[in-house]
Amino acid sequence: MMKKLTTISCVLLLLSACSGKPQIQTYHAKDDKQEIETFKNAFKDSENLDEASGVFFDHQLVVSLQVKPFSKLRKEKITKSFEKEMKTLFPDHEVFVSSDLKITWELNKIIEKKPNEDELKKDLDEIQSLAKEET
Amino acid sequence: MDAKSFQQTVDKIAPKRPVLKNCLKAFLTGGIICGIGQLISFFYMYFFPFTERTSSNPTVSTIIFITMLLTGFGVYKKIGQFGGAGSAVPVTGFGNAMVSAAIEHKSEGFILGVGSNIFKLAGSVIVYGVFSAFIVALIKTILVQMGVINW
Amino acid sequence: MKNARTYQFATKPSIVSTAVSVGPLEKQSPFRPHFDHVYEDERFGEDSNEKGHATLIEDTCKLAIMKGGFQATDIDLFLAGDLVNQMTPTNFAARELATPFMGMFSACATSISSLITASFFLETNQMERILFGSASQHNAVERQFRYPIEYGAQKPPTGQWTVTGAGFGILSQYQRDKPYVHSATIGQVVDCECKDPLDMGSAMAPAAFDTIQQHLSQNKGTSYDFVMTGDLGKNGSAILQELIRTSGVSSYLVDKYRDAGAEFYGNNEKFLSGGSGAGCSASVYYGPIYAELLKKQWKKILLVATGALLSPLSFQQGETIPCIAHAVELTME
Numbered sequence: 063m064m065k066k067l068t069t070i071s072c073v074l075l076l077l078s079a080c081s082g083k084p085q086i087q088t089y090h091a092k093d094d095k096q097e098i099e100t101f102k103n104a105f106k107d108s109e110n111l112d113e114a115s116g117v118f119f120d121h122q123l124v125v126s127l128q129v130k131p132f133s134k135l136r137k138e139k140i141t142k143s144f145e146k147e148m149k150t151l152f153p154d155h156e157v158f159v160s161s162d163l164k165i166t167w168e169l170n171k172i173i174e175k176k177p178n179e180d181e182l183k184k185d186l187d188e189i190q191s192l193a194k195e196e197t
Numbered sequence: 198m199d200a201k202s203f204q205q206t207v208d209k210i211a212p213k214r215p216v217l218k219n220c221l222k223a224f225l226t227g228g229i230i231c232g233i234g235q236l237i238s239f240f241y242m243y244f245f246p247f248t249e250r251t252s253s254n255p256t257v258s259t260i261i262f263i264t265m266l267l268t269g270f271g272v273y274k275k276i277g278q279f280g281g282a283g284s285a286v287p288v289t290g291f292g293n294a295m296v297s298a299a300i301e302h303k304s305e306g307f308i309l310g311v312g313s314n315i316f317k318l319a320g321s322v323i324v325y326g327v328f329s330a331f332i333v334a335l336i337k338t339i340l341v342q343m344g345v346i347n348w
Numbered sequence: 349m350k351n352a353r354t355y356q357f358a359t360k361p362s363i364v365s366t367a368v369s370v371g372p373l374e375k376q377s378p379f380r381p382h383f384d385h386v387y388e389d390e391r392f393g394e395d396s397n398e399k400g401h402a403t404l405i406e407d408t409c410k411l412a413i414m415k416g417g418f419q420a421t422d423i424d425l426f427l428a429g430d431l432v433n434q435m436t437p438t439n440f441a442a443r444e445l446a447t448p449f450m451g452m453f454s455a456c457a458t459s460i461s462s463l464i465t466a467s468f469f470l471e472t473n474q475m476e477r478i479l480f481g482s483a484s485q486h487n488a489v490e491r492q493f494r495y496p497i498e499y500g501a502q503k504p505p506t507g508q509w510t511v512t513g514a515g516f517g518i519l520s521q522y523q524r525d526k527p528y529v530h531s532a533t534i535g536q537v538v539d540c541e542c543k544d545p546l547d548m549g550s551a552m553a554p555a556a557f558d559t560i561q562q563h564l565s566q567n568k569g570t571s572y573d574f575v576m577t578g579d580l581g582k583n584g585s586a587i588l589q590e591l592i593r594t595s596g597v598s599s600y601l602v603d604k605y606r607d608a609g610a611e612f613y614g615n616n617e618k619f620l621s622g623g624s625g626a627g628c629s630a631s632v633y634y635g636p637i638y639a640e641l642l643k644k645q646w647k648k649i650l651l652v653a654t655g656a657l658l659s660p661l662s663f664q665q666g667e668t669i670p671c672i673a674h675a676v677e678l679t680m681e
Contacts, residue, residue, distance in 0.1 A: 162248045163242060163248075164247065164248040164252075165248065167242070195248060195250075197254060200540050204542075206590055206591065207542070207547075207550045207587060210583070210587050211547060211549075211586075211587070212505040212506060212583060213505075214504050269498070271498060273500050274497075274499065276500060277499070277501060277502055278503060280502075281502035282502075285501070290500065293499065293500050297495075297496040297499040298496050300496065300497075300498055301496035304395065304396035304397070317496075318495070
């Protein structure tokens with residue numbers, strides 16, 4: 063009985079790590095539905111991500127990703143490839159992609175807060191300078 | 198009696214280290230220490246403007262501070278006897294090596310005692326860590342110059 | 349070829365008084381009722397372990413002198429040693445006792461080597477009272493031989509715990525109601541090529557076996573109440589018993605065999621293979637065993653103290669661990 067339970071729970075745990083589509087959140091300053099749709103499609107089928115968040119503002123796109131634990135070894139490569147993809151999808155936007163957990167938290171806070179244009183600019187600048195810190 | 202046959206007697210009778218049990222205990226201990234470290238990391242990231250990358254600094258400092266307290270109170274050696282490599286491999290082991298040597302040599306004063314002997318156990322780690330970093334950097338520089346890899 | 353290792357003492361030098369003091373951890377020992385004093389402070393009121401070690405020796409010696417009804421000026425010679433560099437704790441204690449002094453080093457076998465030497469000196473009839481014994485303090489010895497006390501290195505099950513204890517006695521001319529030294533065997537260095545300083549029991553067992561064999565071959569027909577080694581520990585004892593069993597030499601001894609180190613802390617696993625150190629054999633031999641002899645519980649016993657003659661430097665240089673064992677036969681009529 064005990065053995066069966068442990069095997070089933072192990073299988074379920076493995077499966078949960080293997081599949082599961084990423085949770086995508088977005089916030090657009092001008093609420094451009096098409097850009098949001100393009101963004102979502104880029105991440106929708108990714109096997110490596112737990113979640114992806116993006117904020118659009120005045121030709122700036124700030125993206126944060128959370129990579130699945132098993133894919134953490136290739137975190138840098140995955141981030142770079144998504145950065146490239148974002149750059150090709152939105153050629154007139156200044157793109158910034160990060161996989162840092164803190165950046166994700168901060169970005170999600172912004173998405174929930176739904177600030178107005180001035181505050182949004184300040185928040186996005188803060189996030190980018192935070193991500194650039196070395197030590 | 199010759200050494201070889203005596204060694205056979207010793208091997209037969211002397212209690213062996215329970216390797217599998219020790220590995221499991223080390224796994225548990227090391228895992229818990231690293232788990233606590235991760236929690237400390239999240240704490241710094243949540244309450245302070247540290248990113249995932251920069252939070253490693255205060256995390257390591259905090260863990261070493263905790264190790265220092267545990268060593269001073271005589272608790273760390275009990276963790277060490279239980280966990281073996283699980284407590285020695287994370288930065289806690291390094292901190293313990295330095296703090297225990299410092300405590301031991303306080304009776305000879307701060308300069309000749311603590312100052313000279315604080316790296317008694319950790320010295321090898323530092324010397325060979327720096328030396329191997331130098332070698333690896335040298336190899337990488339050569340390979341980059343040859344165009345085999347990029348920075 | 350003359351046998352130059354086993355000697356009989358015609359004058360029957362007697363151990364007229366003893367004293368044993370131990371540190372706080374040794375409270376747990378089943379031998380506790382026979383310890384004269386259990387200190388609460390492992391540094392004995394001093395500000396360093398080595399200074400405390402010296403105080404331990406000094407206090408225990410003074411107690412032995414007082415118990416015998418003597419003064420320090422009655423002592424003709426002080427023979428003792430310990431495990432610390434240059435034996436400074438014993439040297440400093442000797443300074444305080446202000447008696448003629450000769451330091452002795454036989455590692456953990458010093459408790460018996462000092463007794464053998466004292467017996468020979470008394471045989472010359474030029475001395476009347478000799479103070480002998482040895483001591484160890486856990487922290488000072490760990491610092492000398494192994495790692496800092498608070499270091500979290502994992503000790504293997506063959507490891508032993510150095511006893512904080514001192515055992516000293518006064519040897520004098522024959523006295524009727526005291527145990528006397530009947531004969532002794534001086535040890536020879538035995539090296540079985542063991543290299544592990546965390547398993548001294550295995551290294552010392554062959555030395556104990558060699559000395560026991562030598563003594564028994566020179567004392568054929570003698571029957572002993574028991575043979576007790578100093579600090580082989582649980583592991584070393586098992587190996588010695590195996591050596592005795594397979595050699596066929598007086599295998600009855602396997603049943604009458606005890607080890608002070610294995611018994612010192614009882615069955616407490618925290619102390620791994622048992623007690624060790626110069627103070628281990630001294631505090632057991634000159635405490636509970638001496639008390640039982642006085643009560644005429646035993647008639648003839650063989651005490652074999654073992655010592656590992658290594659240093660931290662010799663170990664780092666890749667050397668093996670040579671060991672020695674000295675034996676004394678005590679008789680109580």
